[in-house]
Amino acid sequence: MTILKPGRFIIITSALVCTAAFWYFSLRTSPAAEKSTPAPLVSLVTVKSTDLPLTLTTQGHLISLNQVDVRAQITSAVTQVVFHEGDFVKKGQLLFTLDDAQQQAALHHALSQLAVMQAQLNKANHDLVRGKSLIKQNYISSSDWDTLVSTQQQYSAQVLAAQDDIRTAQAQLSYTRIYAPVSGKTGALNVHQGSLAQPGSTLPLVSINEFDPIGAEFTLPEQNLNAVIVAQSHAPVKVWVNNANGQRIAGTLNFIDNSVSTSSGTVNFKARFENADNLLWPGLYQEITVDAGITPNAVVLPPQSVQDGPDGHFVYVIDKQNRASTVPVTLLRIQQQMAVVEGVTPGMQVVNEGARMLRPGMSVSIVTHRAGQSL
Structure with missing residues (x-):
């Protein structure tokens, strides 16, 4: 019996394996195999x-419809801060008191000046009444009469000026009491008790963001503009956002920009929402849905x-x-x-x-x- 050498055995075995693989893949790629694929x-x-219904979805931001920077009208020291930063405040609520010693003194001086001028005017009026009877009897000359009239007019003008000084002093005094111009949420305090409030300061005393109502600002592609305009011509267009509880809140579209952006091909829109429970927050990024009428057929x-x-x-x-x-x-x-x-x-x-x-x-x-x- 002939015994194959190991090297020759390996060569023969490899050839047999290659031949079997060739026939296997030939059968798989044959037309018959292809025809068998369902x-x-x-x-x-x-x-x-x-x-x-035409429902448009976009993204935008909630915005405060009214943001007010509260500033001092006079230079004076802060004597009291009557709220905590971050508080919700009502329109007309007292926020700050300033040192009013100078303004009180100016008001008292103006009142005193008015009293002096009023006394002088009273005397001039009395002299004028008495001079009227005397000139009829030719007891005084025309020149003396003219002097009496001129004096009365002079003191009348001085009384009016004193009254204006009082109003100015009262206005200056009122500036020492600073009230909330709108209802809303206060931001960070930039002054504290003892700080010097100045009209020209770069930072306001505090800022107030109105929360109720609140707005939403967003954009839509220009191809949606006509549909929104047509829908708004028939009825108020509803706009929807989610509040902090995840509930859908309906608002009303109240602004369409007067032009289309040539760079982005979009139009700016704004909507208004009631927010009595303060669950919508200015600056929050939101998914916004617009009900823009009906697309027929x-x-x-x-x-x-x-x-x-x-x-x-x-x-x-x-x-x-x-x-x-x-x-x-x-x-x-x-x-x-x-x-x-x-x-x-x-x-x-x-x-x-x-x-x-x-x-x-x-x-x-x-x-x-x-x-x-x-x-």
């Missing part, structure tokens, strides 16, 4: 049209029917030979679990499930889709 299963859906499909390719969106249709081909469509939006499209007509049938496995020209098997089953 056609992919697909289900069809009929394109429909319906009157669909909207063409809709299940979202899975619409495919995305290098040239845009398309759907598959099946011909009489059960071969797949594509039809380009424009996807307008996905809303209420429906894709709103252009490019197909109601009544057409397109592939609903199984489209991801298709290629143009591929043969398919059409099945009837039943509830609770998937392909």
Whole structure:
């Protein structure tokens, strides 16, 4: 018996393995094997049209409709801060008191001056009355009469000036009591008791953001502008946001900008919301929904029917030979679990499930889709 050497044995074995692999893969790629691959299963859906509420979704920020920087009108020391920073305050509520010693003194001086001028005016009035009777009897000259009239007019003017000085002093004194100009939430305090309040300071004493009502600021693409304008011409347009509890809150669109941004192709909008419970917060980033009327005869499909390719969106249709081909469509939006499209007509049938496995020209098997089953 002939014994094979190890090296020769390895060569023969490798050749046999390669030959077997060649025949195996040849059988797998043969036309017969290809013909044995079953056609992919697909289900069809009929394109429909319906009157669909136009709901636009975007992002934006909540904003305070009224933000006020509280500043001092006079230079004086802060004697009292009558609230805590971060408090909600009411319009007209006392916030700060300033040292009013100088203003009180100025008011007292103005009152004293008025008293002096009033006394002089009273005497001048008395002299004028007495001089009127004397001139009729020719006891005084015309020159003396003119002097009496001039003196009375002079003191009358001085009384009016003294009264103006009192009003000025009262106004200066009122500036030592600083009240909230609006209702809202206070921010950080920039002064404390003993600080010097100055009208020209770069920082306000405190800022107040109005919370009720509150606004929302957002943008929409310019192609949505006409729909919003038409909807607003028929009824107030509702805008929706979520409050801190996650509840949807309805507001009203109250501002559309007067031009479209040429750089971004968007339009700025604002809405107004009641916020009595203070659950909407200025500056918060929000998802915003706009009810922009009704889209009549909207063409809709299940979202899975619409495919995305290098040239845009398309759907598959099946011909009489059960071969797949594509039809380009424009996807307008996905809303209420429906894709709103252009490019197909109601009544057409397109592939609903199984489209991801298709290629143009591929043969398919059409099945009837039943509830609770998937392909």
